[in-house]
Amino acid sequence: MTHAVATPAGVHTVNDTIPWNPKVRQRKTLADWIVDIIIALLLIGIVAVIVYPIWFIVIASFSNSTMVNQGRVTVLPVDFSVAGYAKLFEDSRIWQGYANTLLYSITGTAVNMIVTMPAAFALSRREWKSRRVILFLLTFTMFFAGGLIPNYLLYKDLGILNSIWVFILPGAVSVYNVIIARSFFETSLPEDLHDAAQIDGLSYFGYFFRIALPLSAAIIAVIGLYYFVGHWNNFFTGLVYIRDSSKYPLQNVLRDILLANQTNAQSGGGMNGASAAEQQELADQIKYGVIIVSTLPLLVIYPLLQKYFNKGVMIGAVKG
Numbered sequence: 001m002t003h004a005v006a007t008p009a010g011v012h013t014v015n016d017t018i019p020w021n022p023k024v025r026q027r028k029t030l031a032d033w034i035v036d037i038i039i040a041l042l043l044i045g046i047v048a049v050i051v052y053p054i055w056f057i058v059i060a061s062f063s064n065s066t067m068v069n070q071g072r073v074t075v076l077p078v079d080f081s082v083a084g085y086a087k088l089f090e091d092s093r094i095w096q097g098y099a100n101t102l103l104y105s106i107t108g109t110a111v112n113m114i115v116t117m118p119a120a121f122a123l124s125r126r127e128w129k130s131r132r133v134i135l136f137l138l139t140f141t142m143f144f145a146g147g148l149i150p151n152y153l154l155y156k157d158l159g160i161l162n163s164i165w166v167f168i169l170p171g172a173v174s175v176y177n178v179i180i181a182r183s184f185f186e187t188s189l190p191e192d193l194h195d196a197a198q199i200d201g202l203s204y205f206g207y208f209f210r211i212a213l214p215l216s217a218a219i220i221a222v223i224g225l226y227y228f229v230g231h232w233n234n235f236f237t238g239l240v241y242i243r244d245s246s247k248y249p250l251q252n253v254l255r256d257i258l259l260a261n262q263t264n265a266q267s268g269g270g271m272n273g274a275s276a277a278e279q280q281e282l283a284d285q286i287k288y289g290v291i292i293v294s295t296l297p298l299l300v301i302y303p304l305l306q307k308y309f310n311k312g313v314m315i316g317a318v319k320g
Contacts, residue, residue, distance in 0.1 A: 057291050061085070065284030084285025088257065088293065096246060097253030104167040104249055105231040112227040113220065115173045120181030121208050135182075138175045148240070155241060166241045167234060167249070174230075177223045184219040185212065221305045229298060254290045261286050 028036075060068045064079035072078055088094065123131045146154070151170070152161075160166045189212060197207040213220070235251040242248060248256075261283040 057288055061285060061288035061292055063285075065281045068284070081285065083282055084289040087261070087282060088286050088289045091257055093245070093248075093253045094250070094257065094293070097248055097250035100247060101232060101250040104164060104234070105228050107164070108168045108171070108231040109224055109227045111168050111172050112174070112177075113224055116177050116181060116223060116227075117213065117216070117220070118208065119173065120178050121185050121212060123178065123182045124185035125204075135179075138178065142175050152240070161241055162243050162247065164247070167231065167237055171230070174227070177226060181216075181219055181223060184216065188219075189215060225302070225305055228301070232298060250294060254294055258287060258290050 056073070059075070059077045060073055061084055062077040062080055062082065063073045064081065067073050067078040122128060123135055125131065145151075155161050155166055155170065158169075160169060193211055194207055197211055202210065233251065234249060235255070238247075238249045238252040242252070245256075261279075
């Protein structure tokens with residue numbers, strides 16, 4: 001049964017015999033299928049462009065470097081070998097570097113979060129009259145700094161050169177991360193929560209620790225991951241401010257191992273042609289192994305934080 005319905009746009013015919021069901025999907029047309037296929041192909045291409053370089057490094061580290069240089073290594077290892085990893089891990093310095101980097105990264109990230117989250121929460125409170133002045137002073141440091149030599153002299157006077165604290169204290173807070181966390185507290189936590197907490201007798205500290213922080217798992221995971229990756233990849237600090245090789249982070253240790261093997265391969269050391277070629281092949285395998293060793297822990301950690309990371313990076317986006 002059909003009947004006409006008058007609307008501002010004109011007269012439309014409505015069929016009463018077919019009830020509308022929101023759960024029934026509309027049948028896709030040929031154009032819809034074409035668009036879906038194009039989108040799927042684009043996504044597959046983007047994923048391949050991102051993933052393949054990582055996969056190539058993995059298979060190259062297990063392959064004959066001559067085959068790699070000839071372009072014969074594409075999908076699977078050729079002339080499978082673990083000689084590069086064996087040579088890399090037989091150096092005891094790499095284990096000391098791993099231990100140092102874990103210590104610097106975990107301790108540094110903990111200090112970063114202890115400083116960043118309370119600072120961001122304080123700057124998010126509109127009743128604090130001085131917050132704009134403090135935020136301006138913090139932002140000023142993002143654009144103006146003393147430079148390398150003044151920093152070196154400052155760290156020397158502070159007595160933190162050649163110690164764990166040179167990795168932790170100078171970068172104890174990132175203004176960029178403070179601004180991100182401040183925006184989260186301002187936009188994602190309703191002011192009604194603070195009003196209710198005050199009625200229940202909670203102080204600012206009680207509200208921060210018992211309500212704000214438990215509701216901030218996403219931003220904590222994102223900022224914590226940023227800090228951890230920064231500490232893990234920190235190469236410059238160890239190169240400039242550390243003189244004791246036993247305190248080198250992993251990145252500096254891997255650099256020394258890589259340079260030593262490359263130098264030996266290029267010099268030849270009086271070896272015949274076959275031995276020199278084998279040394280160069282081993283150096284190339286170590287080169288690819290260094291990349292895997294330095295990035296593998298981060299590749300393992302990220303999937304554990306992915307759900308929080310995906311949620312955290314959308315903070316500030318348009319909400320429905």
